[in-house]
Amino acid sequence: MKIDLRSDTVTLPDAGMLDAMMTAKVGDDVFGEDETVHALEHKLAAMFNMEAGLFCPSGTMTNQIAIKCFTNPMDEVICDQRSHVYRYEIGGIAYHSMASVRLVDGPRGILTPELIEPEINEENIHYPNSSLVVLENTVNKGGGACYTLSQIEPIHTLCNIKGLKLHLDGARIFNALMATGDDAADYGTYFDGISVCLSKGLGAPVGSVLLGSKATIKKAIKIRKAFGGGMRQAGFLAAAGIYALDHNVGKLATDHRHARALGEALSRASYVSSVLPVQTNIVVFEVADGLTPLSVVQHLAEKGLLCSVTGPKTVRMVTHLNISEEMIDMAIENIIHLHVSAHK
Numbered sequence: 001m002k003i004d005l006r007s008d009t010v011t012l013p014d015a016g017m018l019d020a021m022m023t024a025k026v027g028d029d030v031f032g033e034d035e036t037v038h039a040l041e042h043k044l045a046a047m048f049n050m051e052a053g054l055f056c057p058s059g060t061m062t063n064q065i066a067i068k069c070f071t072n073p074m075d076e077v078i079c080d081q082r083s084h085v086y087r088y089e090i091g092g093i094a095y096h097s098m099a100s101v102r103l104v105d106g107p108r109g110i111l112t113p114e115l116i117e118p119e120i121n122e123e124n125i126h127y128p129n130s131s132l133v134v135l136e137n138t139v140n141k142g143g144g145a146c147y148t149l150s151q152i153e154p155i156h157t158l159c160n161i162k163g164l165k166l167h168l169d170g171a172r173i174f175n176a177l178m179a180t181g182d183d184a185a186d187y188g189t190y191f192d193g194i195s196v197c198l199s200k201g202l203g204a205p206v207g208s209v210l211l212g213s214k215a216t217i218k219k220a221i222k223i224r225k226a227f228g229g230g231m232r233q234a235g236f237l238a239a240a241g242i243y244a245l246d247h248n249v250g251k252l253a254t255d256h257r258h259a260r261a262l263g264e265a266l267s268r269a270s271y272v273s274s275v276l277p278v279q280t281n282i283v284v285f286e287v288a289d290g291l292t293p294l295s296v297v298q299h300l301a302e303k304g305l306l307c308s309v310t311g312p313k314t315v316r317m318v319t320h321l322n323i324s325e326e327m328i329d330m331a332i333e334n335i336i337h338l339h340v341s342a343h344k
C-alpha cells in the first residue's frame with residue numbers, strides 16, 4: 001500500500017463529492033450565469049465576512065490577481081522569504097504586476113509589526129512605493145506554522161496607519177482556524193483580500209476563491225479574464241468546493257492529529273535530528289548529520305511512504321483526507337523501524 005504524504009493536493013473526490021458535481025446546476029460563468037459558482041462565492045464570502053468572492057482555477061491565480069489588484073507597477077510587496085507568492089509562483093509578482101518584493105525573515109514565516117515596519121519605504125524619489133503586505137496562514141514552508149488573529153490584528157493596524165493593503169494567502173486557512181479556534185468571520189475585518197484553496201486539505205479536485213470588497217472583486221474579474229481564467233460551466237467544479245466546505249472542514253482535526261503522531265514517531269527515529277513542532281497538517285524534519293534528505297525519502301519510499309525533500313536538510317510530510325487511521329499506524333511502524341545508512 002502506498003501512503004502518499006507528499007502533499008494535501010493528492011486527494012481524490014469521494015462518491016458524495018462526485019455526486020454533488022454530477023448534479024450541479026450550471027451555466028456560462030463568463031456570462032455570470034452559473035448559479036453554483038455564485039453560491040460558492042457567496043458562501044465563502046459570508047463565512048469570512050467579506051463582501052464578494054471570485055472562483056479561480058488555482059491558488060496561484062487568486063494570489064496573483066490579488067497582488068495585481070492591490071499594487072501598481074513599480075510598487076513593492078512585503079512578505080516573508082518563505083512565502084508561496086515569492087518562491088513558488090515563478091516570479092509572478094514581477095511578471096504580472098511589475099512590482100518588486102521586499103523579503104522579511106520571520107520565525108517559521110510568522111511576521112510581526114516590528115519585522116514589517118522597518119521594511120516600509122518612506123516617500124523618496126529613489127524608493128518603490130510599499131503598497132502591500134502578504135501574509136500566509138498557515139505557512140507552508142514554515143512547516144504549517146499558523147498565526148492567531150491576535151497576531152494579525154497589530155499587522156492590520158500598522159498597514160492601516162501606513163496606507164498599505166493587506167492580503168492573506170489562505171491556501172490552508174481552514175487548518176489555521178482549526179488549530180487556533182479563531183472565527184473565520186473575524187478575518188474579513190483585517191484583510192483587503194483573502195485567497196482560500198479548496199483543493200488542499202478540503203479535498204476538492206480544483207479551485208480557489210479570492211475574497212474581497214465588491215470593488216476589488218469587480219477589478220479581479222477582469223484580471224482573471226486577462227489571465228485566461230474565465231471559466232464556462234465551472235459550477236461542476238464549484239459544486240465540489242461547496243461539498244468540501246459542508247463536509248470536510250471538521251475532518252481537518254483528524255489530519256492534525258495524524259500529523260502530530262507522525263511528528264512524534266519521527267522525533268524518535270535515528271535518521272532524524274529534529275522535527276519542527278507540529279501545529280497543523282504539515283510535518284517538517286531535519287535529517288541527521290551525514291545523511292541527505294533524498295536518501296531518507298528514498299528509504300521511506302521503499303516502504304511505501306511517499307514524502308518530499310524541501311531543503312538541503314529537510315523532508316516534509318503532509319496529512320490529508322485520504323490518509324486513514326490504518327495508514328498512519330502503518331506509517332509509524334515503518335518510520336520507527338526504518339534504518340537509513342549513510343552509504344546507499
Ligand SMILES: *Cc1c(COP(=O)(O)O)cnc(C)c1O
Pocket residue numbers: 057058059060061063084085136138139140169171172197199200208
Ligand atoms: C498550494 C498553495 C498555493 C496555491 O497553489 P496552487 O497549486 O496554485 O493552487 C498558494 N499558497 C500556498 C501557501 C500553497 O501551499
